[in-house]
Amino acid sequence: MKTLAERSRAAVWHPCTQMKRHEARPPLAIASAHGPWLVGTDGRRYVDGISSWWVNLFGHGHPRLAAALKDQLDRLDHVMLAGLTHAPVVELSERLAALTGLGHAFYASDGASATEIALKMSAHCWRNQGRPQKNGFIGLAGGYHGETVGALSVTDVPLFRDAYAPLLRRSAVVPSPDARGAAPGETAADVAHRAARALAAHLEQHHAHTAALILEPRVQCAAGFAVHDAAYLREVRALCDRFEVHLIADEIAVGFGRTGHLFAHQSAGIRPDFICLSKGLTGGLLPLSAVLTTDAVYAAFWDDDSALGFLHSHSYTGNPLACRAALAVLDEFASRDVLADNARLAARVSAALAPLLADERLAQPRHLGMLWAADARTDDPGFAQRFHHAALEQGLLLRPIGATLYWMPPYALDDEAIERLGAGSRAAFDAAWRGRPTAATPAVVVP
Template sequence: MSIDGAVWHPFFQHGTEPEPPRAISTEGAFIETDRGRLLDAVSSWWVVTHGHNHPRIAQAIRETAGNLDQVIFAGLTHAPAEELAEALVGMAPEGLSHVFYSDSGSTAVEVALKMALGYWRHEGDGRHRIAVIEDSYHGDTIGTMSVGERGVFNAAYDPLMFAVDRLPFPSGDGAETLRAFEEMAASGRMAALIVEPLILGAGGMRMYGADVLRGMREICDRHDVLMIVDEVMTGWGRTGRLWACDNAGIAPDIMCTSKGLTGGVIPLAATLASRRIFDAHRSTDRRRTFYHSSSYTANPIACAAALAQVRLWQESPMQEVLDRLGDWQAERLAKLAADPRFENPRRWGTVAAIDMKVPEGGYLSEAGPRLRAHAMDRGVLLRPLGNTCYVMPPYCVTEADLDLAWDVIASFDL
């Protein structure tokens, strides 16, 4: 089909982009296209964990589809959702006891924000302010854009968005960020803090330390501010532990997960909340009901896929896999860090990033599309964030695969 056909592609400028390849099949770390095989070095927008077309997840989908398709989840329930919820609570940071399903990372965050504001309303407290970190990205719905960075992503929709309190990115030891948050939290107006823990993904793979995350949790505790962590990208091992929160030894009040939840096979999201949040909505007064859902909430087939993905975590030596991949990434990043054309090498767990030294940086840097085309011509799928290069592969990737990805970046003519 021509690029001028019926499809409107996401994050794709149809006025400048060449016609994209057509995916034909997927397996492991690779996508077969009509123009050849591509190494998926970005896990297809950070969703694929165990590898494309994993047989165990595919089998769970086939088996469930033979018995259940979509059923309304308001007033009905089913085994895949119940079993998955129990498994998630068992794997989540301590204190997260209830699971609310939705269908994407954006909706998981919308749910979290509504839970937090609903909590304070039902508690009879007037708190409504939300604190965020600059350069954050939490999704593309109205609420999630509001708590994300304002810029090229959402400038056209500014009239729709609500105001939030912004904290500086926690550079260095994060002391400035923690001081600013302490002052905000002490005002007594702060309902919640929402953070991408340890890595700000779409904001340029900006990374900060576990001590800062721990410090933010302590401030939330001191001033009774709800802590929401957006583990949509960072969850399921990306930072070297199952959850980014595990690196800091903290537990949030609300946690969002999606992307890797089903291994990247089918859309599903979950927002996990503490009993405190759940109990504030549980009542004999129907006005305190949590009024949120989507038509496909807790789709049985998606829940079955996620449960199969969870069982892989429970039954496989995943920590060994993450540690090995992190070491491989560190070795290759160190080699490129010595190249004077690049700067600011950084890594958290399995995610490695480095910036190209170009005259025009930022998300609209022309270096990004040029590197993407350069990589695709050489059999690698990359999606630079402006002048930021990153590699975030599926966990089935080999050392030779990583060599291919990093060699392509090194061979790029800035």
């Protein structure tokens, strides 16, 4: 009888995966999950060190979230949102508005769709205001905002972008405020100011044709967890105001406490014109994304003419089950001081990772909230794959981005999980480092 992994390899096209590699190493089959632990079909346990692609906040099978879904399933599973409404979507929209200062939530199912919605909304807003020439966009070097065609147009990661380049309407790219780019004697704030000056120079020339700037506040995750100083966001906000350009905050990965604030942009004391949310929005239970915006943007679509309305829809927009899961996430934040609890948990994780992060084979160790990262001093393209497999052998789910090791665990680590995260990560790094290729061992490129 075929194993689940073998059946998956034959029937499932896995995301961001060269499927041929699964001939040599089948996908890991997971049977269940509890708290920070994933359990394989063979009974082995793994610490979910990346929150199942950055979505899980409070651990798998969280009782509050599970109970909310079961209750909602007995009430209303789904109904279209065009011309109809329901309690979970209304309450979620109200509560997100209270937390962010932005209302008028528009819902979809994933982060890339949220990016598409924000881009379309921005350009259409300017068009409705009689300025259709303002339809271009700006992204940061190394920025990533999803893999649909519109989202790829503002993404600057060649692996994702280049294969589909003929389909894209490329956006402008300005320098990243990545603190790793500091010259000798420069601080992270200096890098932020330098990047802001480059943005100002670009806007001086191109603001008349620019609808919006999109960025991930504080951390560019797919760019190797590039952390920047909050000063950059303050300068960007001022520049966008000065040149009449919308600011889109992509909080898909960095929202809901990941950076030590409920939303990452709040660390700079600013308010963007759009916020894109997904991933942690439902605590990893169900697909849901939301775009929040200002009263001014919403007013630009308010008219008797249907052509001036926002022309976008998803069949599952505002799904009641997903909205109820998101409400349970907000209830968890409201019931206790999650950010303070996370700060205490982060101190323990930092102590566990300290021996590895102090290793001279790693550069630029960095930590923000519940995120940790460091760059292996190697240009070996096979390193990431070896580390990933070595981590699995240590009972850890970790997926480096190139040479960047990172940890983004759920906010529910127990003592055993913390110990394994620290000791197992170091053992996996040592094993991956020892396997560096020689002239007789060709490296394998891994996305």
